[in-house]
Amino acid sequence: MNPDVAFAIWSGERAQRVAAVLDRVMPPAAEPPQALHEAMRYAVLSGGKRVRALLAYAAGELAGADPDVVDGAAAAVELIHAYSLIHDDLPCMDDDALRRGQPSCHIAYGESMALLAGDALQALAFEVLAGARLRDAAAQLALLARGSGSRGMAGGQAFDLQSTGATLALAELERMHRLKTGALIRAAVRLGACCGAPMNAEDSDALERYASAVGLAFQIVDDVLDVEGTAQSLGKTAGKDASQRKPTYVSLLGLSAARERAEALRAEARAALAGFGAHARRLGEIADWLTKRSS
Amino acid sequence: MNPDVAFAIWSGERAQRVAAVLDRVMPPAAEPPQALHEAMRYAVLSGGKRVRALLAYAAGELAGADPDVVDGAAAAVELIHAYSLIHDDLPCMDDDALRRGQPSCHIAYGESMALLAGDALQALAFEVLAGARLRDAAAQLALLARGSGSRGMAGGQAFDLQSTGATLALAELERMHRLKTGALIRAAVRLGACCGAPMNAEDSDALERYASAVGLAFQIVDDVLDVEGTAQSLGKTAGKDASQRKPTYVSLLGLSAARERAEALRAEARAALAGFGAHARRLGEIADWLTKRSS
Secondary structure (H helix, E strand, O other): OOHHHHHHHHHHHHHHHHHHHHHHHOOOOOOOOHHHHHHHHHHHOOOOOOHHHHHHHHHHHHOOOOHHHHHHHHHHHHHHHHHHHHHHHOOOOOOOOEEOOEEOHHHHHOHHHHHHHHHHHHHHHHHHHHHOOOOOHHHHHHHHHHHHOOOOHHHHHHHHHHHOOOOOOHHHHHHHHHHHOHHHHHHHHHHHHHOOOOOOHHHHHHHHHHHHHHHHHHHHHHHHHHHHOOHHHHOOOOOHHHHOOOOOHHHHHOHHHHHHHHHHHHHHHHHHOHHHHHHHHHHHHHHHHHHHOOO | OOHHHHHHHHHHHHHHHHHHHHHHHOOOOOOOOHHHHHHHHHHHOOOOOOHHHHHHHHHHHHOOOOHHHHHHHHHHHHHHHHHHHHHHHOOOOOOOOEEOOEEOHHHHHOHHHHHHHHHHHHHHHHHHHHHOOOOOHHHHHHHHHHHHOOOOHHHHHHHHHHHOOOOOOHHHHHHHHHHHOHHHHHHHHHHHHHOOOOOOHHHHHHHHHHHHHHHHHHHHHHHHHHHHOOHHHHOOOOOHHHHOOOOOHHHHHOHHHHHHHHHHHHHHHHHHOHHHHHHHHHHHHHHHHHHHOOO
């Protein structure tokens, strides 16, 4: 089979799989308080690429984990991601009315319910990961918490807020993105790998290098697509970085150099996987896909 | 020593203790992103009664736990409480400019930073509890997550939003408060107890009855004080339930019957402790204190 087709089938199957897990772990929409549970389900089940879940499953395959064991980790990182998008779109943050081609959660359910839905989804992420009963569960929960908190994703958002309208050096922009999107992507890869056989320090470092490069490449491609894409292809407002005067890889490097940097990071991610052989196949394919995507 | 004085000394010492733990687990204000870390520290270290931490320490004493072991659980429940207050005060929620006698977090740091500070504090709560390495850590983390999420505190907030301007039956008001304030109070008691010797089912049920009664009594007294108190004595805006047309125990029962219900719940909490003997001393004193407080 054409490898691209095989990857599309694998990733489609895994995306459906985590959607089913997410559907199962969230309270039914009919359970009171209904507006809250509806808002949570709306935000989580409205699609998306499920990049973080795919990374967790692929890292699980690398470590020989049963996908049944990875389910909890994959769902937990998607729940954290979904909560962050809800809060990101709020009027006091990016004030974005469109997400995944649909009205943002606060447009559909009101600001206060959207705020609470985000809060409740964060709690649910930890509940689901705790319920997955991974080896050394406390360490895995601490890893997800650090990736989400002020030294991870939330810290990256704060840097982002501070940088609006400012001129950043490339190193500062990179620090921001290593936290804002990178921290949760690294957590997804590590959590997935923890579902399988224990890894030696060398392999663990290689996997960390992979996750770090993929996370940054993903963000750079996001910046490129924000300039090149349309709301229809992106499912979210296009061109908003420029209109919000946010520094991006494109504004700092220009389109062509930004694309080159993403390609270099893709090669770096691929190189980090070299020692793993065939088990790293899906991780490698994800690096290619994320760098070459058009939405 | 006069028992009231002895309790005041104990509770003052424990409140200081958890404040020191909270100070230690939060990133320093000078660590970038500074505005985020300042906002987190402002919200968490600006005082408060530390009711949830005291309950955790007192339940720990009941179970023979070393206070050093309870520290993580006590800090975690306070971090969840602090995050909920920040988000509660936001313009899209209660829109309250005053908290603990000071400008609310979003008045001091802006809405977007306050939102992120709340988000980061929730993550930190789970990180701290995971770091405490309690017996059966995953179960304790799940307990805190459930108490905080849509079937706990956040769910109670959603019921609260839906109830504004509505007429609730007493049973509906009680359901709301059993989630909104009760769920985290019950989690505090259970987490504290888990730091000590394992408990049989009968004792565990009795402790749950205690926590449930104390949580509800606490909320009823809050409603009474909102009517009777002043902003100066409360450190927050007084009379806001009525001005926001929120149903309360006072609006449903009247002041005198609300006070009687709080007293009955205090007696219920005391009765639930009867089988524990002297080890339950602090828990009993907390029930008295919370019911008789004037702020």
